[in-house]
Amino acid sequence: xxxxxxxSTIQExxxxxxxxxxxxxxxGKIGGFWKPIILFHLSTGSKRYSxxxxxxxxxxxxxxxxxxxxxxxxxxxxxxxxxxVPPHVTYELxxxxxxxxxxxxxxxxxxxxxxxRDYK
Amino acid sequence: xxxxxxxSTIQExxxxxxxxxxxxxxxGKIGGFWKPIILFHLSTGSKRYSxxxxxxxxxxxxxxxxxxxxxxxxxxxxxxxxxxVPPHVTYELxxxxxxxxxxxxxxxxxxxxxxxRDYK
DNA sequence: CAGCATCCGCAAGGATACTG
DNA sequence: CAGTATCCTTGCGGATGCTG
Numbered sequence: 001x002x003x004x005x006x007x008s009t010i011q012e013x014x015x016x017x018x019x020x021x022x023x024x025x026x027x028g029k030i031g032g033f034w035k036p037i038i039l040f041h042l043s044t045g046s047k048r049y050s051x052x053x054x055x056x057x058x059x060x061x062x063x064x065x066x067x068x069x070x071x072x073x074x075x076x077x078x079x080x081x082x083x084x085v086p087p088h089v090t091y092e093l094x095x096x097x098x099x100x101x102x103x104x105x106x107x108x109x110x111x112x113x114x115x116x117r118d119y120k
Numbered sequence: 121x122x123x124x125x126x127x128s129t130i131q132e133x134x135x136x137x138x139x140x141x142x143x144x145x146x147x148g149k150i151g152g153f154w155k156p157i158i159l160f161h162l163s164t165g166s167k168r169y170s171x172x173x174x175x176x177x178x179x180x181x182x183x184x185x186x187x188x189x190x191x192x193x194x195x196x197x198x199x200x201x202x203x204x205v206p207p208h209v210t211y212e213l214x215x216x217x218x219x220x221x222x223x224x225x226x227x228x229x230x231x232x233x234x235x236x237r238d239y240k
Numbered sequence: 241c242a243g244c245a246t247c248c249g250c251a252a253g254g255a256t257a258c259t260g
Numbered sequence: 261c262a263g264t265a266t267c268c269t270t271g272c273g274g275a276t277g278c279t280g
Contacts, residue, residue, distance in 0.1 A: 022231035023160040086241045106223040111142035
């Protein structure tokens with residue numbers, strides 16, 4: 001937590017903090033609004049693209065595919081495409097993604113507790 | 121996860137999903153880029169505003185105070201101001217904020233594991 | 241079915257300067 | 261010390277239409 005070196009740009013700063021702070025490292029990977037919910041849905045088993053779309057109708061296709069790609073390139077999600085016509089693509093959690101489940105679960109558990117508090 | 125009612129606006133949709141998906145409920149509260157790191161720093165004990173600023177030099181004052189306010193109004197953080205000159209303000213986790221620690225910890229733990237994986 | 245390309249508005253966020 | 265206020269840029273994210 002000490003000695004952040006003087007840096008010139010915000011990007012470098014952000015890079016530094018990402019390397020330095022474990023929490024931010026995580027946020028760099030699952031920080032997008034939709035990423036956790038995608039992971040949440042995939043945590044119950046692998047899903048096809050269209051299934052995800054139906055499961056999360058609020059997200060636009062652009063956002064969905066964009067986040068899926070990022071999750072994939074961040075090694076959290078595995079894309080499995082069967083070379084058939086019509087295309088058949090499924091997404092599932094990688095091992096790293098699976099190990100993230102405790103985080104998602106902890107979030108969910110906290111949410112239920114927090115919802116019951118009476119502050120509004 | 122079923123029967124999301126037809127809604128007109130994206131805002132309503134997002135509202136629905138926030139109410140419906142526990143994970144998104146959490147993201148609504150700690151989804152900002154800096155919020156988790158603020159909570160992370162506060163999880164080691166209450167801190168003064170200036171201490172937080174020094175601990176997270178990358179965040180601008182605007183973002184810091186903005187997120188602190190949101191965290192406060194979301195009941196995760198308690199602001200304690202001593203009416204002295206010069207001002208003395210400390211921030212600390214509320215009980216709800218404290219109960220969020222497992223999430224933060226799980227994130228941190230996952231981060232360390234993930235960093236050791238060899239994908240880049 | 242599973243995407244990609246393009247356009248575009250709007251709000252999140254950064255820099256800077258000022259104040260109780 | 262602990263903020264506010266203002267301006268301005270960036271890019272997230274929505275809508276629509278097209279493709280292998």
